[in-house]
Amino acid sequence: MTEDEELLKLEDDIRRLKIEYEVYFNGGSPRPPRDIVFRIETCIKKYTSDASSLNLGQRFKFNQLVQKYAVNSELWRRKLRDKEEGRGQFAQKRGGDESAEARPVQMVCSGPDIDQEKIDQLLNAMVEAKRKAGERADNVDPRVFGKFIRDKTRQVKKSLQCDKVLFTIVVEGGKVRLKASRAS
Numbered sequence: 155m156t157e158d159e160e161l162l163k164l165e166d167d168i169r170r171l172k173i174e175y176e177v178y179f180n181g182g183s184p185r186p187p188r189d190i191v192f193r194i195e196t197c198i199k200k201y202t203s204d205a206s207s208l209n210l211g212q213r214f215k216f217n218q219l220v221q222k223y224a225v226n227s228e229l230w231r232r233k234l235r236d237k238e239e240g241r242g243q244f245a246q247k248r249g250g251d252e253s254a255e256a257r258p259v260q261m262v263c264s265g266p267d268i269d270q271e272k273i274d275q276l277l278n279a280m281v282e283a284k285r286k287a288g289e290r291a292d293n294v295d296p297r298v299f300g301k302f303i304r305d306k307t308r309q310v311k312k313s314l315q316c317d318k319v320l321f322t323i324v325v326e327g328g329k330v331r332l333k334a335s336r337a338s
Contacts, residue, residue, distance in 0.1 A: 157212050161219065164197050168223050169296050173278055175230050177291075179237065182282035186234065189292075194223060259283070259323040262337045263307045273300045279323050283330045310334045 155163070167190055174187035201208060201216055208216060259279035261272060277299050284291040303321070310319045318337035323330065 157208055160197060160201075161212060161215050164194065164216075164219055166296060167194050167197075168219060168226070169274075172226060173274065173281060173296070174292075175226075175233075176278055177282050177285060179233055180282065182285045183291075186230075198223065261321050262318050263303065263321060264318045264337075270300070273303050276303065276321060276323070280330065280332065283323050283325060287325050287328055287330050289330055306334050310336070 171187060171190045171194060174183070174190060177183050178186050198220055202220075205213055205216070259276075261276050261279075263272060274296070277294065277296055280299070281291045281294055284294070306321075307319045311317065314336045316336040320335050320337035322333045322335070324333065325331070
């Protein structure tokens with residue numbers, strides 16, 4: 155794997171870790187995502203100890219990724235401490251409402267260049283639904299999922315001749331399904 159590919163993988167792993175921590179803090183996962191943390195920290199240690207293999211542009215990107223990881227890591231550490239101590243937002247979540255979990259997640263997408271934030275929200279909802287349904291959730295690649303959503307939006311808009319597409323995440327028969335339909 156080349157240095158550029160490893161930096162792309164590191165960037166994807168950081169994005170995936172952010173999603174996994176959001177799922178964990180929202181109660182969708184029983185434990186924090188330590189395996190992704192290990193992969194990220196191993197890669198960071200590798201290039202921190204021997205940065206001579208990176209050119210100037212790669213070093214710049216690597217330093218940006220390390221800073222992004224450090225900022226998020228500190229935030230996650232504080233949230234983990236708060237969760238362990240039962241403070242803040244986690245003190246209120248003890249008596250959660252079960253009916254909120256049964257509702258399907260819906261999102262409307264209109265343009266071919268869908269906002270990455272919308273895709274991340276849909277991906278978070280998909281991962282959380284998979285975990286709650288007992289399905290494996292660590293095999294969802296954010297880049298592949300984003301491309302799928304963009305392609306599906308174009309396809310549904312063309313076939314149904316509509317301006318907006320409604321994506322719905324539901325659990326049917328214990329399996330998580332992503333449905334696309336015309337948005338009203």
